[in-house]
Amino acid sequence: MKKIFCAFALVSIAATLTAQQTEKWTLRKCVDYAVQNNISVKQADVQARIAALQVKQAKLYQLPNASFSTGIYPQFGRTIDRTTNSFSNTSIVTQNYSVQGSIDIFNFGKLKNNIAANTFNAQAALADVEKTANDVALSVATYYLQVIASYQQINITKVQIAQTQYNLDFTKKKVIAGSLPELNALQFESQLASDSSNFVTAQTSYNQSILALKGVLNIDASVAFEVDIPEADKIPLENLTDLQPETVYSLAINNQPTIKANHFRIKGAEKSILANKAAMYPSLTGSYQLSSNYANKAQEVTGYSINNQLVGFANVAGSNYDVYIYSPEYTTKNTNYFKQLGNNFGQSIGINLSIPIFNNGTYRINYEQSKLNLQNAKITEQQIEQKLKLDIYTAYSNAVNALQKFNASKKQVDLTKKTYDFANKRFEVGLLSSFDLLTSQSNLVRAKTQLLSDEYDYVFKMKLLEFYKGQGLKL
Numbered sequence: 001m002k003k004i005f006c007a008f009a010l011v012s013i014a015a016t017l018t019a020q021q022t023e024k025w026t027l028r029k030c031v032d033y034a035v036q037n038n039i040s041v042k043q044a045d046v047q048a049r050i051a052a053l054q055v056k057q058a059k060l061y062q063l064p065n066a067s068f069s070t071g072i073y074p075q076f077g078r079t080i081d082r083t084t085n086s087f088s089n090t091s092i093v094t095q096n097y098s099v100q101g102s103i104d105i106f107n108f109g110k111l112k113n114n115i116a117a118n119t120f121n122a123q124a125a126l127a128d129v130e131k132t133a134n135d136v137a138l139s140v141a142t143y144y145l146q147v148i149a150s151y152q153q154i155n156i157t158k159v160q161i162a163q164t165q166y167n168l169d170f171t172k173k174k175v176i177a178g179s180l181p182e183l184n185a186l187q188f189e190s191q192l193a194s195d196s197s198n199f200v201t202a203q204t205s206y207n208q209s210i211l212a213l214k215g216v217l218n219i220d221a222s223v224a225f226e227v228d229i230p231e232a233d234k235i236p237l238e239n240l241t242d243l244q245p246e247t248v249y250s251l252a253i254n255n256q257p258t259i260k261a262n263h264f265r266i267k268g269a270e271k272s273i274l275a276n277k278a279a280m281y282p283s284l285t286g287s288y289q290l291s292s293n294y295a296n297k298a299q300e301v302t303g304y305s306i307n308n309q310l311v312g313f314a315n316v317a318g319s320n321y322d323v324y325i326y327s328p329e330y331t332t333k334n335t336n337y338f339k340q341l342g343n344n345f346g347q348s349i350g351i352n353l354s355i356p357i358f359n360n361g362t363y364r365i366n367y368e369q370s371k372l373n374l375q376n377a378k379i380t381e382q383q384i385e386q387k388l389k390l391d392i393y394t395a396y397s398n399a400v401n402a403l404q405k406f407n408a409s410k411k412q413v414d415l416t417k418k419t420y421d422f423a424n425k426r427f428e429v430g431l432l433s434s435f436d437l438l439t440s441q442s443n444l445v446r447a448k449t450q451l452l453s454d455e456y457d458y459v460f461k462m463k464l465l466e467f468y469k470g471q472g473l474k475l
Contacts, residue, residue, distance in 0.1 A: 066101035110278035120268030127261035
């Protein structure tokens with residue numbers, strides 16, 4: 001027995017130390033962690049980053065574009081010698097360089113409105129991240145309160161087991177004394193087994209709630225995890241009279257990210273209409289080009305000499321004169337690579353006017369579609385606002401009903417507690433059967449369980465109203 005007791009003590013101490021080392025998770029910590037690690041939030045964040053890149057791209061379209069190109073062209077057989085611009089049968093290798101680009105000068109505000117449209121869409125994407133985070137926060141709060149309720153249910157079953165065990169011990173003494181039949185003790189033993197089964201069920205429900213909360217938080221199921229359990233009556237709640245639905249709605253319409261996201265999308269759609277309309281008008285573009293080339297057969301003159309060759313004579317007025325042919329002889333060499341690039345360097349600038357005449361209706365269809373997108377965004381805004389208002393009124397009605405149920409459950413627990421205490425006293429003096437006592441005890445357990453459920457349901461309904469009001473989620 002001593003060994004067993006020592007082993008049990010060591011296990012208890014180890015469990016206590018482990019519990020002390022495991023940091024407890026509050027609702028605020030759970031929400032913050034979920035927002036940073038939940039997959040849906042990460043996906044929304046990626047979309048927001050893509051939208052930000054689109055804004056950056058739209059702004060860069062305002063800058064001049066430039067491209068550099070070069071190429072080496074070996075030529076064989078009959079070809080044009082680019083140094084003399086004449087036909088040649090000699091192989092030649094040429095290389096050219098070119099820098100060219102353009103810049104939009106005037107386009108009826110197409111680029112400016114594209115930038116504005118993408119900026120508003122990026123702001124909508126950021127609001128979508130906030131909306132996704134809020135949805136995750138509500139899921140976390142739901143599972144968190146389920147964990148707390150399951151934990152409190154475990155405590156209720158523990159108290160029930162203790163009460164049944166006390167009655168069983170008391171009844172056994174009466175049975176031994178001969179004042180009660182043995183059947184009474186068997187009834188309490190059966191109830192104790194049922195209470196133990198209820199304890200296991202409550203423990204299983206708690207473990208399942210923990211696993212569900214880990215899933216929302218994206219935490220590995222094997223990681224040690226313990227939730228901070230606040231007492232329900234110590235959770236701060238606003239007065240229900242301060243959470244009137246119209247008041248909450250007037251605040252929610254300005255702070256709910258769903259409303260903000262669609263508001264930005266409407267503005268973005270308005271700018272897209274202007275950008276698509278500008279695409280149907282003429283545009284003015286400036287262009288430039290810098291170029292040069294090199295050829296391996298290019299020659300330059302380094303010197304020359306005159307060769308006088310006597311080819312005959314001419315008689316002029318009876319006199320003979322010698323006739324010579326003067327043929328200059330040039331000395332050449334291959335022109336230096338960089339010298340050729342300098343000699344052949346050319347520049348050009350230009351202005352281009354582009355007037356859309358017919359493009360298969362692409363610009364017109366884009367313009368009409370952008371107007372329909374705006375109309376759809378405005379309809380969506382009405383739908384979102386109506387749903388938000390309905391959700392708030394529903395949440396308020398649910399909170400009122402939850403409060404009424406909670407108050408009724410408190411009265412029910414008080415009455416069943418008094419009934420059980422009275423029945424227990426009558427049982428102790430032999431004026432009540434064990435079956436009637438067990439019935440009274442079961443009624444008390446059911447009342448406490450219902451009270452626990454109603455209390456946390458009321459807390460959640462109130463926290464939902466506070467959330468719509470813009471106060472976040474906190475316990």
